[in-house]
Amino acid sequence: MKFAAVLIAHASVTGALAENEGLTTISGITDPKAMLWDENDLGLYNYTSLTLAASCGSVMASYNGVSAKSNGGSMGTGSCCGGSVTTGCAYQCVELAQRYMHEKHGIIPNWHDNANMMCSNYPSGISKTSNPQPGDLWVRTSGTWGHVAVITAVHSSTVDVLEQNASPSGKNTYSKDSAGCFLTAGHSSGCPNHGYYCGNDGLGKDANNLYYCSGAGGTASLSSDCSFTCVTMPHGYDDKCGSGSCSSVNTGNYCGSDKIGGDKNTLYRCENSKPAGATYCDDGCHTAASGQNDYCK
Numbered sequence: 001m002k003f004a005a006v007l008i009a010h011a012s013v014t015g016a017l018a019e020n021e022g023l024t025t026i027s028g029i030t031d032p033k034a035m036l037w038d039e040n041d042l043g044l045y046n047y048t049s050l051t052l053a054a055s056c057g058s059v060m061a062s063y064n065g066v067s068a069k070s071n072g073g074s075m076g077t078g079s080c081c082g083g084s085v086t087t088g089c090a091y092q093c094v095e096l097a098q099r100y101m102h103e104k105h106g107i108i109p110n111w112h113d114n115a116n117m118m119c120s121n122y123p124s125g126i127s128k129t130s131n132p133q134p135g136d137l138w139v140r141t142s143g144t145w146g147h148v149a150v151i152t153a154v155h156s157s158t159v160d161v162l163e164q165n166a167s168p169s170g171k172n173t174y175s176k177d178s179a180g181c182f183l184t185a186g187h188s189s190g191c192p193n194h195g196y197y198c199g200n201d202g203l204g205k206d207a208n209n210l211y212y213c214s215g216a217g218g219t220a221s222l223s224s225d226c227s228f229t230c231v232t233m234p235h236g237y238d239d240k241c242g243s244g245s246c247s248s249v250n251t252g253n254y255c256g257s258d259k260i261g262g263d264k265n266t267l268y269r270c271e272n273s274k275p276a277g278a279t280y281c282d283d284g285c286h287t288a289a290s291g292q293n294d295y296c297k
Contacts (some may be wrong), residue, residue, distance in 0.1 A: 003178055004285075014219050019289070024218060036192075038209050038261070040262060043238065044205050044223045048114040049161065049167070049168055050075045050166075050168060051075075052170070052180040053071065053072060053073070053117075053168045053170040054070040054072070055070065055071050055072050056070060056071065056072030056074075056081035056082060056091075056196050057069050057070065057072070057081070057082055057091065057144065058072075059170075060164075060167075060168070061169060061170035061171050062162070062168025063076075063134075063150060063161055064100075064104060064134075064135060064163070065099045065103070065236075065254050066096075066099060066103055066104065066150070066230040068091075068096055068162045068163060068164050068170035068171075069082070069090070069164060069170075069267075070168075070170075071091045071092070071164060073107065074165075074240075075165060075166075076165060076166060077114070077165075077272070078145070080092055080095075080267055084116070084292070086109060086217065086251055086253070087102060087109045088111075090138060090163060091150050091164045092164060092165050093115055093147050093149065093164050093165050093166065094111060094114070094115055094118070094148055095164065096121070096148075096163065097111070097115075097118075097161070098138055099124060100110050100124065100135075100150050100162075101137075101185055101200050102160055103237050104135065105125065105185035105186070105204060106125070106199065106200030106204075106206075106276070106277055107123050108200075108253065108267070108276070108277050108278070108279050109126050109127045109187055109253070109269075110123060110253050110267055110269075110279065110293070110296060111123060111297055113292050114145045114146060115139060115140065115141075115145060115146035115148040116140070116141045116142070116144070116145055116146025116147075117141075117142060117146070117149050118137075118139050118141075118146070118148055118181075119139050119141055119180045119181035119183070120182065122183060123205060123234065123279065124201055124232035124233075124234075124279055125186075125200050125201045125202050125240050126181070126184070127186075127187075127202070128181050128182065128183060128184075128269060129182050129183070129184040129186060130182070132151055132176075132179075132182035132184070133151070133154060133184070134152055134153060134154065134156055134182050135150065135151065135184075136150075136182050136184040136185075137149070137150060137170055137182065137184070137257055138150075138151050138159050138161055138174060139179060139180050139181050139183060140178055140179060140180055141180025141181070144235075145181070146204045147166060148172070149161035149162060149163035149166075149172065150163070152171075153183055156209065157175060157176055157177070158173050158174060158175050158176060159172050159173070159174055159176060159179075160172075161173070161174060163250075165278065176245070178205040179286075180217070183259075185202065185204070186202045186203070186204060190217050190218070190220075191203070191213030191214070191215065191216060191217060191218040191219070191220050192213070192216060192217065193213065193216045194213055194215050195212075195238050195239075196210055196211070196212055196213075196223060196238040197210070197211050197212075197213055197232075197234045197238075197239050198211075198228075198230035198231065198277065198292075199211060199219065199230065199240055200232070200240040200277050201232045202245070207229065207230060207269075207275075207277030208226050208227055208229045208230055208275055208277070209222060209223075209225055209228075209230060210222075210223045210224040210227070210230045210239060210240065210248060211223055211239055224263065226242070227241070227243070228241070228242060228243050228244050228245070228262075228275055229241075229242055229244070229268065229269075229275035229276070229277055229278050230242065230278065231263075231266055231280055232235075232277070232278070232279050232280065233278060234282055238261035242262055242266060242268075243267060244256060244260040244261050244262030244263075244275070244278075245260060245261055245267050246270035246271075246274055246275050247273050248273075249270050249273070251270060251271045251272060252269075252270060252293050253267055253269055253270075253282075253295065254267070254269075254270060255267060255268075255285035255286070255287050256268060256285065256292040257285075257287065258287045258294055262278070263280075264280065264284075264285060265277070265280060265281050265285055266278050266279065266280050266281065266282050266285060267280075267281055267285050267294060267296050268293065279296065281296035281297060282296070283297040284296075284297045
């Protein structure tokens with residue numbers, strides 16, 4: 001039985017997108033043009049500098065092969081100039097965090113919270129750390145919405161970050177003290193503890209394979225090349241192989257009962273008609289409207 005220090009995310013905010021004055025917005029936004037944060041929370045920038053943002057979707061900066069993209073004329077607001085994509089509301093701060101963790105660590109992008117909730121609700125494979133490193137997430141929980149960014153460098157009292165929707169350059173510097181928490185997906189293939197783990201559950205390996213760990217810090221060994229994909233289970237339970245098919249669906253997140261032919265309480269990630277991991281939903285899986293990602297309740 002595994003005992004990794006992670007939690008399955010079952011966000012109280014579903015992440016449903018709202019259409020307001022022709023703009024796609026994050027949940028809870030009533031004024032799509034209003035700034036999300038106090039000007040003092042913008043690090044090296046201010047409200048005026050946000051007006052210098054490049055056009056929607058333009059690459060502002062990159063780190064470790066992942067790009068921060070401009071939210072265009074909606075920079076700093078709850079609106080999403082790029083609409084709804086498989087990794088979130090483009091190009092809000094959470095969208096970058098989800099995309100980075102998915103591309104670099106295989107974490108399923110089903111993080112349906114606003115940034116200020118991310119320290120208490122995070123997907124399997126993510127854990128808190130008191131020793132942040134480049135590639136981890138800096139999360140501010142203060143304010144109505146909070147903010148999240150990818151750490152690119154760590155200094156004695158500050159961190160440099162890659163971010164979206166809070167700077168015209170995609171780069172910024174924040175104090176360590178301003179973080180509500182730091183989140184990590186790990187930096188090696190070392191085992192979290194004894195038990196069976198999917199490759200994307202803190203191991204940095206293939207999300208479709210199941211691995212065995214003899215103990216914390218040990219080397220994970222391949223237990224099973226799952227014929228479909230591997231399902232990350234809640235804390236205290238071993239991960240396991242799951243069945244289904246992504247052959248008839250587009251890229252996105254799907255409940256097992258939504259064209260996948262898998263377990264109805266499991267959320268599957270499909271990319272280019274192939275599986276890319278799955279997460280068991282403690283409270284059941286919600287099938288969203290056509291064109292929207294399904295999510296854990």
